Amino acid sequence: MAGRKHEILLISPQAPPYGGMALQARLLQQLMERDGVPVTFLASNLAFPRWLAFCEWLRGVRPFLRSTVFCCRLWRLLGRADVVHILACSWLYYFVVVCPAVVLSRLRGKRVILNYRGGEADSFLASYGVFAKPFFKMAHTVTTPSKFLVEVLGRRVGVDVQIVPNVVDFGRFRFRRRQEFRPRIVVTRHLEKLYDVESVIRAFGLVQRRYPEAELHIAGTGDQETYLRSLVQTLNLNHVVFAGYVPTHDLPALYDACDILLNASLADNFPASLVEGAAAGLAVVSTGVGGIPYIFEHNDSALLVPPGDWRALAASVLRVLDEPGLGTRLTTQALQQCRQYDWINVRSALYATYGLEDMTLKAVSASTVDAPVAGRKR
16 A cells, blocks of 8 residues: 555445435545545445346345445455445445445455444334444444434444544535524425424414415425425415425525524434534524434524424524524524534544544644634635
C-alpha cells in the first residue's frame, strides 16, 4: 500500500429508493473525494445482469439472488480496498448484505467499519440479536450516528460503539432568520407507514381550520401515496402539494419557501432531513422517537410530541404560529445544536475510524480555517 493513498470501499443502497442511507452515502462520497480520499461506491441493491434479469420477478428469493450478485462484485472490488465502510440497518438487509460484507472483507484482510443506523434497532436485536451479534464482533470498529443507538447496541450486543454523526453539508443551506412564521409546512419523508405521513395530513387538517391559507408540501414517494392522496380528498383539504421525489439540489429552495418542518415518524435514528430543515431556519415539530431527542431538546430547539398523536402535532404547529418569538427561539437554538453535524466537525472522527491519521490532522487543520465565524453568514 506504500506509494498510494488508502482507498475506501463504501457500501450502501443506491437511489432509488431515496432513503436516508442512500443519500448519506452519496454525500459522504462527494465530501471525501473533495478531501482527496479515493472512494469506491458499491451499491447493495445492484441491478441484476441482463442474463439474470428474470430474477426481478422472483419476489420470494430475489433478495438472496441479489445478495449473490452483490458478493461477487464485492469480492472483486476488495482487491484494491484498504477500508470497507458498511452502512448497515436492520432486518433482512442486515443478513443478506451486512453479514456477507463483513465476512468477505475480513477474509481479504481489510479494515471493517460497521456503521449501524437502524431506527428499529431495539426490536430487531431483541428478536435476532443472537444471530446478528457475531458480525458486530467481527468488525474492527462499530460506529453509529447517535447516542440513542450507542445505548441500544451496548445493551443488546455488548460492543464498544463510536459516535460518528450523520453529515449535513451546511454549505448547501442558507439559514433564513424568520421574524414571523407563516402556515407553510413541509414534510420530507418516505410515504410509508413507518413515517406516518397520515398523522401529518390529519394534523394539517386541524391547522387549516384556523388558517385556511395554510399550505402543506409533501416531498417523498412510497407505497402509501395513493392512500394519502385519497385521505386529503376525504378530509377536504386545500393547498396540499405532493411534490414527489425532490432532488437534493432543489431541497434548499423548498425549505426556503416554507417555515415549519413537520415529522411524524414512529421510529427513527438520525433523520438528516430534520437537521437540514434546522440549517435552513425552519421550526422543527416532530415526534420524539428514537434518536430525535438526542438531536433536539423539546421546547428549546424543537417541539417534540408522542408518536401517533396527530392532535399534539397540530397543537405544536399552532404554538409556533400563535406565540410571538417562539419560532425564532427554536430555530436559533436548533442551528447552534446542529452545527456539530457539519462536515468540518464530523470528518476528523470519520477519518480516525479509517486509520487515516494524516487525513485526520488535515481535517482538524482545515476546520480551524473553515469554521464559521460568529455572526458571519454562510
